[in-house]
Amino acid sequence: MLNNSQYIEKLRSSGLRPTKQRIKICEVLFNTQKTFHFTINELVKRISKSTNDKISLATVYNTVHAFKNKGYLKEIPINSDQSYFDTNTSHHHHFYDETQKDLIDIDDADVEPVKINTRIPGKKIKSVEVLVKVEDDKS
Amino acid sequence: MLNNSQYIEKLRSSGLRPTKQRIKICEVLFNTQKTFHFTINELVKRISKSTNDKISLATVYNTVHAFKNKGYLKEIPINSDQSYFDTNTSHHHHFYDETQKDLIDIDDADVEPVKINTRIPGKKIKSVEVLVKVEDDKS
DNA sequence: TTCTACATTATAATAGTTCTAAACTGTTGA
DNA sequence: TCAACAGTTTAGAACTATTATAATGTAGAA
Ligand SMILES: [Mn+2]
Ligand SMILES: [Mn+2]
Ligand SMILES: [Zn+2]
Ligand SMILES: [Zn+2]
Numbered sequence: 001m002l003n004n005s006q007y008i009e010k011l012r013s014s015g016l017r018p019t020k021q022r023i024k025i026c027e028v029l030f031n032t033q034k035t036f037h038f039t040i041n042e043l044v045k046r047i048s049k050s051t052n053d054k055i056s057l058a059t060v061y062n063t064v065h066a067f068k069n070k071g072y073l074k075e076i077p078i079n080s081d082q083s084y085f086d087t088n089t090s091h092h093h094h095f096y097d098e099t100q101k102d103l104i105d106i107d108d109a110d111v112e113p114v115k116i117n118t119r120i121p122g123k124k125i126k127s128v129e130v131l132v133k134v135e136d137d138k139s
Numbered sequence: 140m141l142n143n144s145q146y147i148e149k150l151r152s153s154g155l156r157p158t159k160q161r162i163k164i165c166e167v168l169f170n171t172q173k174t175f176h177f178t179i180n181e182l183v184k185r186i187s188k189s190t191n192d193k194i195s196l197a198t199v200y201n202t203v204h205a206f207k208n209k210g211y212l213k214e215i216p217i218n219s220d221q222s223y224f225d226t227n228t229s230h231h232h233h234f235y236d237e238t239q240k241d242l243i244d245i246d247d248a249d250v251e252p253v254k255i256n257t258r259i260p261g262k263k264i265k266s267v268e269v270l271v272k273v274e275d276d277k278s
Numbered sequence: 279t280t281c282t283a284c285a286t287t288a289t290a291a292t293a294g295t296t297c298t299a300a301a302c303t304g305t306t307g308a
Numbered sequence: 309t310c311a312a313c314a315g316t317t318t319a320g321a322a323c324t325a326t327t328a329t330a331a332t333g334t335a336g337a338a
Contacts, residue, residue, distance in 0.1 A: 001241035017335055019285060040325080056287045061326070077218035077270055081295080082325060084218075095259055104259065112254040114269055118245060120234055130269050131216055132252055137263040156304055156315060179294080195318045200295070220326080221294060279338100286333070297322065304315080 001031060014070045019137040023053045025063050029073070035088035037076065040064060054063075076103060077129065093130035104131065140170060153209045160194045164202050168212070174227035176215065176242040178205065182224075215242060216268060232269035245271065 002010070007026040008018040016022060028046050038046070044060055064085060067073045076084040077095055084103055093111050095104040114128050141149070146165040147157040151204055157160060167185050178187070203224060206212045215223040217235055223242055232250050234243040253267050 017284065019335075021286070057287080058327085059286055062285080075218055077216050079214055079218075079222060093255075095262075097259070097262060098265065102148075106255065106257060110255060110257040112251075112256075113244035114253055115251040116232075116245065116249060116269075116271055117251075118249040120236070120243065120273055122276055123234075123236060123238075124276040126237065126272040126274050128269065128271050130255075130267065132255055132267050133265040134259055134262040135265050137261055158303075160314065160317070195298085197319080198317055201316080280313105281338085282336095284333105284335080287331085289329085291328070292326080295323080298318105298320090300318085302315105302317070302330090304313105306311100306313090308309100308311090 001033070002064065004025075016066055016070070020053070021059050022063055022066075024051055024053070025060070025067075029067070029087050032087070035086065035105070037084055038084050039082045039084055041082070049119070076131075078103065078131065093132070095132045095134050097134055099136045140183075141165075141170070155205060155209070159192070160198050161202055161205075163190055163192070163194065164199070164206075168206070171226075174225065175209070176223055176225050177219045178223055188264050215270075217242065217270065232271070234271045234273050236273055238275045245269070 004023055004027070007023050007030070011018040011022055011026070021137075025043075025047065028043070028050055037080060040057075040060060043064065044055075044057060047055055047060065064073060068075055068085070072087075074086045074089050076086050078084050080101075086103075088105060090108070092108045093106040095106060096102070097104065109129060114130060116125075116128065119125075123126060143162055143166070145271060146162050146169075150157040150161055150165070159255075164182075164186065167182070167189055168263075169171075179196075179199060182203070183196060186194055186199065194251060203212060205222070207214055213225045213228050214224050215233060217223050217233075227244060229247070232245045233248045234245060235241070236243065253269060255264075255267065258264075
């Protein structure tokens, strides 16, 4: 929940020029009470609802990737035909509702730390993500 | 490590006609000492190395999906441009080497059971998968 | 203000996957 | 035994998410 000049500062300080497209996308992504998950298509819809100036699809892709690289977004691995992104960049895991194709955060307090008692020599761990797939309980 | 007539029986008993294409794909997938991970493209290459009769790409897709639905294969959720499949259908987790784009099994004994202390009402858990992303350790 | 590197854009290209519809084949049961 | 049928294979087209291209525009420095 920042204002525009704060987004401008944030962008500048991470080496991204604060263009009006990027500022608008910041607003759509980060001017919310709650974090959320989205696909590029869903983001494009949100953007067009909140502005009259259209932002090209290529710019949305470019910006999402730039933000991901800067650590402002995370990409969630769900094997699907499209990428899912998350505005919640803190460490947490997910439910994936296969019936409704919906990603839901799992509060980190509700997951015991995942202990992996093996390593790969010469490799360092970048992330440990748990994906809990759920479906409608018809029993 | 079954022989052809055992694959025929396996296919028949799961309601799949034992065509020569499916039997060949069974051989490529299941006639190995170790289980492995593959993409469709890699599977196509393995198939063409092991037979002169060519199997169409559509059939490979059809068969992989049929086998997945019957539980003979698992699809591994890695956010990537292509689907990864696993001939190891037992419960286990993975390292994903982002440098080499390589999936590696984690022995289930090396992972403490993942405890999720929350549920979604009306939904039942289908799977709990841990993906540990690793990269080259340059430090 | 001018310059330049960075950013946006429309559009084409790419690539994994699914669809289509015609030809083929395994199985059944008369 | 073999006709009939449902299931399967196939080549190629279609689809769709994503990336590349290259021309135009713009933020920020000097
Ligand atoms: Mn998929
Ligand atoms: Mn991706
Ligand atoms: Zn999340
Ligand atoms: Zn595996």
